[in-house]
Amino acid sequence: MSRLLERLLGRLPIGWLQLVHQRGRFAAALSGVAFANVLVFVQLGLMSSMGVSTLRPYQFFQGDILISAADANTLTEGGNVARQWMLQALADPDVVAGMGLFVALVPWDRGETDISLTTFGIDPFRADFLAPEIAADIGVLQVQDAAILDRLARGLTQEEAAAIRLQTPLSFESQGRTLTAYDTFAGGGGFGGDGYLLVSDQTFLSLFPARSSGAPDHILLRLSPGAQPDAVADRLKTLIADPTLRIRSYADAMDEEVRFQQTQRPTGVIFGFGVLIGVLVGIVIVFQVLSADVADHLREYATFKAMGYGQSFFLGVVVEEAVILGMLGFIPGVIAGWGILTLMARVTTLPLFISFGMAVTVFIGTVVFSALSGMIATRRLAAADPADLF
Amino acid sequence: MPDEDFSIQASALNHWFGTGEARKQALFDIDLRIKRGSFVVMVGASGSGKTTLLTLLGCLREIQDGSVILLGKELRHATPAQNVRLRRRLGFIFQAHNLHESLTARQNVLMGLQVKGHIDKTASDRAAAHVLGLLGLADRLDYLPANLSGGQKQRVAIGRAIVGNPDVVLADEPTAALDWDTAANVVDLLKRLGQARGTSTLMVTHDNRILDRADRVLTLEDGRLVGDEDRRA
Numbered sequence: 365m366s367r368l369l370e371r372l373l374g375r376l377p378i379g380w381l382q383l384v385h386q387r388g389r390f391a392a393a394l395s396g397v398a399f400a401n402v403l404v405f406v407q408l409g410l411m412s413s414m415g416v417s418t419l420r421p422y423q424f425f426q427g428d429i430l431i432s433a434a435d436a437n438t439l440t441e442g443g444n445v446a447r448q449w450m451l452q453a454l455a456d457p458d459v460v461a462g463m464g465l466f467v468a469l470v471p472w473d474r475g476e477t478d479i480s481l482t483t484f485g486i487d488p489f490r491a492d493f494l495a496p497e498i499a500a501d502i503g504v505l506q507v508q509d510a511a512i513l514d515r516l517a518r519g520l521t522q523e524e525a526a527a528i529r530l531q532t533p534l535s536f537e538s539q540g541r542t543l544t545a546y547d548t549f550a551g552g553g554g555f556g557g558d559g560y561l562l563v564s565d566q567t568f569l570s571l572f573p574a575r576s577s578g579a580p581d582h583i584l585l586r587l588s589p590g591a592q593p594d595a596v597a598d599r600l601k602t603l604i605a606d607p608t609l610r611i612r613s614y615a616d617a618m619d620e621e622v623r624f625q626q627t628q629r630p631t632g633v634i635f636g637f638g639v640l641i642g643v644l645v646g647i648v649i650v651f652q653v654l655s656a657d658v659a660d661h662l663r664e665y666a667t668f669k670a671m672g673y674g675q676s677f678f679l680g681v682v683v684e685e686a687v688i689l690g691m692l693g694f695i696p697g698v699i700a701g702w703g704i705l706t707l708m709a710r711v712t713t714l715p716l717f718i719s720f721g722m723a724v725t726v727f728i729g730t731v732v733f734s735a736l737s738g739m740i741a742t743r744r745l746a747a748a749d750p751a752d753l754f
Numbered sequence: 755m756p757d758e759d760f761s762i763q764a765s766a767l768n769h770w771f772g773t774g775e776a777r778k779q780a781l782f783d784i785d786l787r788i789k790r791g792s793f794v795v796m797v798g799a800s801g802s803g804k805t806t807l808l809t810l811l812g813c814l815r816e817i818q819d820g821s822v823i824l825l826g827k828e829l830r831h832a833t834p835a836q837n838v839r840l841r842r843r844l845g846f847i848f849q850a851h852n853l854h855e856s857l858t859a860r861q862n863v864l865m866g867l868q869v870k871g872h873i874d875k876t877a878s879d880r881a882a883a884h885v886l887g888l889l890g891l892a893d894r895l896d897y898l899p900a901n902l903s904g905g906q907k908q909r910v911a912i913g914r915a916i917v918g919n920p921d922v923v924l925a926d927e928p929t930a931a932l933d934w935d936t937a938a939n940v941v942d943l944l945k946r947l948g949q950a951r952g953t954s955t956l957m958v959t960h961d962n963r964i965l966d967r968a969d970r971v972l973t974l975e976d977g978r979l980v981g982d983e984d985r986r987a
Contacts, residue, residue, distance in 0.1 A: 663850075663852055664853075667846075667848070667852040670814060671841065672840075672841040674835075753848050
C-alpha cells in the first residue's frame, strides 16, 4: 500500500504512514466513518424504498393521463372525480379509452395480525389498462367478491400465497363480506398499507356501499399511439375547466407523488434529515480524528515548515489521510448498511436495498466530505510555528 | 550590498519581542558576515539572543529592523513564499530531533530531499542511505525513531539537514546528545561539507571541544555581539 501511494503521490505517503502508525486510532476512525456510512445508507435506503413503494401501485396499471381531485396528492388520497369527466375527455380525438379507478384501504383480520390492503376497484373488462402480469388474470374478477391478492403482502406467508390458485382459492372476511382470492400478483408492503388487493369495481362498491359508481377516485385515460400526453393534458384542462380537478400525464403524476412523499410527508422529511445527520456525523468524526492527528504532529509539521515545505504539502498530507479514511471506511460501511437493509427488508417487506447508484453516490460523498473535513482540520496547522522549534 | 563570498550578511540588526510597555529588545545592532564554507560556532549564556539570531538568519522570523542578506537575498520585507523558497536551501538541526515518529530513519532523511522537488526514488534512497552510513547508522535505515537511542535520533536529524546539500546549516546544540567521538564525526562531516560544497555552518554549542575545531567563534551577551574570534590561524 505504501509503495502504491508513494507512486501515486510522487512523495512519501506521510498521511498513510501516520494513520497506520497508530493502529488503534486508525481502527476507531474507520469505525466512525463506517458508522456514518451505515446511517446514510439506512436513511437513503428508506428514502429510496419510499420512492419505489410509492411507484409500485402505478406499475399495476397502464395509462397515459390521470384525472384526479385537486387535493389528491397521492394515489390513495383525495376526493372523488365525477365519471362524467371521463366521458367528456373521450371527446378529445387522441383519447381512445378511459377507466374509473376506485381506491380504499381494506382491513383484513388475520387473527394475530390485522393488516390493511390498499384495494383497487377496476373494470374487469378493461385488461388494456393493466400491467401484463395482472391483465392475464383479470377475468376472475368478473365473479362477484373475487379478488387478486398481493402475494408479497405483509402477514401472508409464502406457503399461503403459493397455494392460491383457481382450484384452491383463499377466502377471507372483510368489511362484512367474504372475499375470495383466485390468483396473486407481486405488490409488496409500503408505507401506507401492508399490501395490495385488486377487485372489480362492482365488488369494490359492495365493500363500500357509501361509494357511488359515478364517482371513482381517479380516471385513467389511454391515448392513441403517438399522442403526446402533456399536450393532450393541456387540451383537456381547457376542455374540462374545473378547478377541483387535477389533470396530468401519468408520468407526471408518478413524479409528483414521489416528490410529495419525500418532501411533504413527515416520514420523507425525517429520512432526508437522517441522511443529513449521517453526513454531519461523518464530517465531525473525520474532522475530530484529523484535527487530533494534526495537533499530535504539530512539532513535526513545524519542522517541515522550517525545512521549506509549503501549505500545499500539509494540505496534501491531511487530505491524503481524509481520503484514505473515507475510502477504507466506506467498505465496512457499505457491507454493514447492506446487511441492515436486507434484514429490515425481510422484516418489513419494504423494497430496501443499496442500488449501485446509491453506493457510488455515497462513496463519492464520503470521500468528498472527508476531504472537506481534512481541509478544515488543516486550520490547526497555523499553530505550527517553526520559530518555536529552536 | 550582497557579496558572493558571504552566505550571511547581517547589519544593524535589532529585534524586539512583545509590544507596548512589555516590549523588550532581544538583539542590539548586530553586524555579522559569515563566509561561504566556514564553520562558525556561536556561544553565549542562556537568554543572550543566540536562538533569536538563528531564527532571524534562518528566515523563521520577520526582520523588524536592520538588514539580513542570506545567500544573496535581502530578508527584510521578503514575502512568506520567498522565505519558504530560501529555507529549502538551508539545513536546520534542532536541539530536539523533531523526527517524524511514523517515518523510518531513511524516510525522515528523505524528507530533506523531497522538499527540493521530485527526485528519482532510487537515487534519493541511495543518497539517504549514504548520509546515514556516514553518520554510523547504516544498520538502522528502516528503524522507526521509537526504536532508536537519543543519539541515533539526533544523527538522523543531522542527516535530514544535510542530505540535500544545503548552502547553510543552522544548528542549535546538535551534539548535546552525542558522545564525543560521534560529535567529532558530525563536526568533521559539516566541515567537509564546507570544504567540498561551500556549505556554511553556524552552530550554537556549549561544548568547548567543538570550539577548538571552529573556524570562528562568535560570542553573544545580552543581545550584543561582544566577541568575534578567528581561529583558523
